[in-house]
Amino acid sequence: MRFGWLLLGLTSTFVSAQNLFDPHFQESIPHHPFPFGVASGDPGSDRVVLWTMVMPGKEGTTQVGWKIATDSSMHNVLQYGRTSTDEGRAGTVKVLVSQLPAGSTLYYQFTWKGLDSPIGRTKTTDIDPTELRLAVVSCSDYQTGHFNAYRHLCTQHDIDAIIHLGDYIYETSAERWGPAKQRRRMYRSHLPGHLCINLQDYRTRYAQYRTDPWLQEAHRLHPFITVWDDHEFSNNAHSEMSSAAQLERRDAARQAYFEWLPVRDHPEKQLYRKIEFGRLADLWMLDTRQEGRMQQAENAQDPRWQSSDRTMLGMQQSEWLTTGMGASESTWQILGNQVIFSPIHDSRVFSRVPAIKMDRWDGYPAARNRLVRSWREQAVENIIVLTGDVHTAWGLELQSSSHDDLSATPIGVELVTPSISSFNFNDILPRPIAWEAERRFKKKKHNPHLRYLDLVRHGYLQVTITKTDVLADWLFFNPRRSTAKVQQRRSYRYSRGIPGLERVRKKSP
Numbered sequence: 001m002r003f004g005w006l007l008l009g010l011t012s013t014f015v016s017a018q019n020l021f022d023p024h025f026q027e028s029i030p031h032h033p034f035p036f037g038v039a040s041g042d043p044g045s046d047r048v049v050l051w052t053m054v055m056p057g058k059e060g061t062t063q064v065g066w067k068i069a070t071d072s073s074m075h076n077v078l079q080y081g082r083t084s085t086d087e088g089r090a091g092t093v094k095v096l097v098s099q100l101p102a103g104s105t106l107y108y109q110f111t112w113k114g115l116d117s118p119i120g121r122t123k124t125t126d127i128d129p130t131e132l133r134l135a136v137v138s139c140s141d142y143q144t145g146h147f148n149a150y151r152h153l154c155t156q157h158d159i160d161a162i163i164h165l166g167d168y169i170y171e172t173s174a175e176r177w178g179p180a181k182q183r184r185r186m187y188r189s190h191l192p193g194h195l196c197i198n199l200q201d202y203r204t205r206y207a208q209y210r211t212d213p214w215l216q217e218a219h220r221l222h223p224f225i226t227v228w229d230d231h232e233f234s235n236n237a238h239s240e241m242s243s244a245a246q247l248e249r250r251d252a253a254r255q256a257y258f259e260w261l262p263v264r265d266h267p268e269k270q271l272y273r274k275i276e277f278g279r280l281a282d283l284w285m286l287d288t289r290q291e292g293r294m295q296q297a298e299n300a301q302d303p304r305w306q307s308s309d310r311t312m313l314g315m316q317q318s319e320w321l322t323t324g325m326g327a328s329e330s331t332w333q334i335l336g337n338q339v340i341f342s343p344i345h346d347s348r349v350f351s352r353v354p355a356i357k358m359d360r361w362d363g364y365p366a367a368r369n370r371l372v373r374s375w376r377e378q379a380v381e382n383i384i385v386l387t388g389d390v391h392t393a394w395g396l397e398l399q400s401s402s403h404d405d406l407s408a409t410p411i412g413v414e415l416v417t418p419s420i421s422s423f424n425f426n427d428i429l430p431r432p433i434a435w436e437a438e439r440r441f442k443k444k445k446h447n448p449h450l451r452y453l454d455l456v457r458h459g460y461l462q463v464t465i466t467k468t469d470v471l472a473d474w475l476f477f478n479p480r481r482s483t484a485k486v487q488q489r490r491s492y493r494y495s496r497g498i499p500g501l502e503r504v505r506k507k508s509p
């Protein structure tokens with residue numbers, strides 16, 4: 001018996017790479033030493049994370065070379081080195097390169113078994129930039145449309161970084177998701193064909209997404225700054241999972257995320273972190289799902305909803321955020337946030353829908369009030385909350401006082417990016433009903449802080465930040481056709497010290 005266990009241990013150490021992924025996906029892996037391309041992420045003024053993946057064979061640990069240069073021909077090499085990977089991390093490779101020049105466009109390449117990877121491009125952050133251009137994306141369901149936002153981003157060479165606010169993958173399966181009418185509108189099938197539960201499932205799902213040519217190319221051309229939302233785990237995930245099966249699934253999902261995304265490694269897989277853009281802006285990437293989100297309340301009658309000890313971020317992350325924002329000397333404070341922060345009054349929009357969406361910050365009023373109070377007490381202003389999750393585009397003025405008083409002077413803006421492809425009102429309801437919902441949401445007596453809303457289009461958000469202004473450009477595409485052509489564009493500007501998020505009329509690109 002003991003000998004049998006020993007044998008099992010040895011064979012699992014040298015398990016074939018074929019066991020990494022679902023057998024149905026194995027055949028579709030590109031025949032290339034770097035089948036999922038290259039990526040970079042979490043830029044700093046002197047550092048960046050480089051990423052790739054190789055398919056380790058039966059040798060166990062394998063060595064991978066890397067180099068980073070100032071030119072796309074890779075002649076002027078700044079640094080190079082070797083690192084190792086194995087099947088324990090699915091052959092994924094991550095290198096945190098430091099001591100790099102600030103504000104620089106740099107190029108990098110990996111070598112494995114004498115073969116070179118594609119050359120990637122990345123950018124370190126500037127010490128004192130006059131302008132910052134961020135692309136903000138979320139909710140990229142492989143099944144429900146083309147990744148046109150990523151395709152368009154491959155043509156945008158002046159972007160400093162792409163912020164992905166979560167639902168980078170969906171753990172769902174078509175068989176168990178949505179009515180038959182919606183399933184018919186799906187374009188591509190997920191692999192594995194079932195709900196993701198174990199490590200092999202989640203690895204296969206990330207690998208499948210990385211076979212999309214535009215996602216892979218966007219990673220090659222731009223540094224990504226990412227956080228997870230719920231669908232990297234399970235629908236409406238929170239931190240109070242307790243059964244052994246739930247914890248095992250959560251751990252598998254976390255491991256796969258850290259393997260496949262170019263985020264800085266952390267011993268406890270903690271994802272919240274700060275990215276500095278010199279004196280212009282601090283970006284606070286929040287984890288509103290896994291770190292300290294209590295289970296959501298059932299409804300407004302549920303006593304948990306108004307409870308004063310209710311947390312969205314958890315105590316440690318809240319302390320880190322409020323202390324850090326109070327001490328920051330940067331002009332802008334940007335939050336990389338998942339669910340809508342501002343209060344939304346939607347009780348008159350659909351009578352059948354509950355008036356309070358418990359999944360958003362509206363479901364955690366005590367936690368939101370504590371955060372807003374800390375901003376007021378520390379005189380924190382010029383806040384830009386970037387949000388994903390709801391698959392629709394929103395522009396909101398951020399309030400400084402009690403969230404029951406929506407007429408106060410704004411201290412910033414909340415900009416919500418639409419889904420890249422995931423279903424929204426347009427995919428689920430007849431369009432006239434969606435437009436009527438927009439009209440009701442925008443009624444001043446309900447939501448006076450809501451300046452812009454689009455419930456039917458898909459795309460992404462570009463944010464251009466200078467010392468004085470924030471320009472938000474929502475770019476929309478038809479997800480039913482593979483195209484980088486912008487279908488429609490809406491632009492709004494917020495200026496420091498001037499109340500209001502104002503429409504800017506531009507020519508469509």
Ligand SMILES: [Fe+2]
Pocket residue numbers: 138139140167231389390391422
């Ligand atoms: Fe989503």
